[in-house]
Amino acid sequence: MRVLFVANPEKAHVLPLLPLAWALRTAGHEVRVAGTPWFTDVITQAGLTAVPVGRDYDLWELLRRQMHTLPNWSYRPEFGLPAPYDAAHDPGRATWSHLTAGYEEIVRLWHKPASFPMIADLVRFARAWQPDLVLWEPLAMAAPIAAAACGAAHGRLLWSVDAFGVTRDHFLRLRAQQPSAERTDPLADWLGGYARLHGGEFTESLVTGHFTVDQLPASLRLASSLRTLPMRFVPYGGPATLPRWLWAPPKRPRVALTMGVSATDHGAGYEFSVQDVLASLADLDIEVVATVPEAEQRKLTRVPDNARLVPYIPLHALAPTCSLAIHHAGFGTLLTMAQHPVPQLLLPWDFDGPTLARQAAAQGGSLVIGADRATPAAVREAVLRLLGEPGFRERAAALRDELAALPTPNALVPELERLTAEFRSPARRTQ
Incomplete structure (x- = not known):
């Protein structure tokens, strides 16, 4: 099968993906890793095929520029997770008003500007190459849009605690308790708009994937209701020489x-x-x-x-x-x-x-x-x-x-093959 990995241009996000990419490659599958143009060297240094998409940007500088629009802004980031994802750290913040306001702000400040440079190009590549499976780090939200546009199965591959999935659990629980006319969802509105632009519609898989691969052991993991596949972390930090x-x-x-x-x-x-x-x-x-x-x-x-x-x-x-x-x-x-x-x-x-x-x-x-x-x-x-x-x-x-005791990336490959068959659109090519 064809497997497309997608990551934002940040080493801490992409390097934890690459051992699984190699496990799939050595199992005989075709693997491509998509990122912005300047990030291709990080990918090719790992011996994998890079697909440059969109235009270059720096996640940190982007966030600093966006935060400049806020009152009391400073260059020193706030400690800990930003709203609404701080609710994953402190469930006391999981209120309807905090989460809806937090989602509205984080979409405007972060998700939208960080994803927009990649979306159109990534969709074009996905439709041309027709991946069977798309694996994406949780901030690379151009990926589920592209996966939906080409009918691929897709899942998140985490690089830390799943603050995103846990927060979404809180949000959906609280949303179900609201009157129908007040069930606002800023994240779904934004993702759904792009899904419709490319011939689809919003589903929750655009937020958290069809499944999630979590590299943390149970004692360090944040519990959620999501379909989760545990996988052993394999260290990879790029080119290395032993002194x-x-x-x-x-x-x-x-x-x-x-x-x-x-x-x-x-x-x-x-x-x-x-x-x-x-x-x-x-x-x-x-x-x-x-x-x-x-x-x-x-x-x-x-x-x-x-x-x-x-x-x-x-x-x-x-x-x-x-x-x-x-x-x-x-x-x-x-x-x-x-x-x-x-x-x-x-x-x-x-x-x-x-x-x-x-x-x-x-x-x-x-x-x-x-x-x-x-x-x-x-x-x-x-x-x-x-x-x-x-x-x-x-x-x-x-x-x-x-x-x-966790399954290695190689041991996870058969389960990924099974999940791909389960979630891939039946109208697609089979290979």
Whole structure:
């Protein structure tokens, strides 16, 4: 069968999709990955065929420009999930007025401007190539429109907690309780308009797919009513080279410090002082390996003797050598470290980070300090606890075992074949 993957131009969104793309490819299926033109290098570096569609844009810069229309706007993003998706983190916010206003705003500020540049071109390609299955990350809402236009089965492939599906559950429950004349739905109005433009109509699958592939284990997942396929996370971070110093095991407990690439890739910087954190750990009998881009390294005034700074290191190679990881609660970082198993100090600050960190702390293998509260003293105290108390490593081992029990991407392929046959339009070509 023909399988089309679709992602917005953001590494943190597309890289978690690619192991499944390769699983389908090695099972004999044709695979294409669609994204904006400048993003094709990220796709082709993984050995996959890229389909450039639409025009280039930067998700973060787009959001900053759109937020400029709001009162009290600033360049510093709000901590945590924006409305209406904050209801997935805090069910107390799941009220009809909050969700309807939130959907109206998020469609205007984010979903519409982020999807519009890709929709027309993606629909044209889908109609020409006729994919049997479209797999899309949850912010790539041009994808379900294109899938509906060509009659393909389609599903979401998550890169973190499913705030989108959980919020939609809350919304549909509350909408059913409203008088018929007041059942407004800003997201359905927008998606339905494009569906009708391309010969279809609105269905809930345009919001959450025919099914959802979730790479989080049950202990970290947000529960929803959606048809969900669990899949084991396979680390992939792009091209990687193993440095010689990583060949041998460390002589002291190794602590990884990494805050991901999204913030620095988009010029946002970090929400805490790397210099202060390094200084707070300088007298401990540990080795700190900090992945700090060169631009951020130049801001440092002193590098302690027990710290090694590198612009990049493949986390799947670093993780097995670590006794502890300090990071931003990024999805890929958290799951890569969890596979080995490594206790984690999470310093979340934006979007899904606080929610994922909360789930990880509840599982028991991690501690959480909001990045705005990550003082040197707080970080040092947490590091000493995580290294010194055996309960954290025991819970980290339980999380590793939970991850290992999930189906691999290769094992998921037969189920995807079955679901494609179930949901693909019967009027389409069969192949």
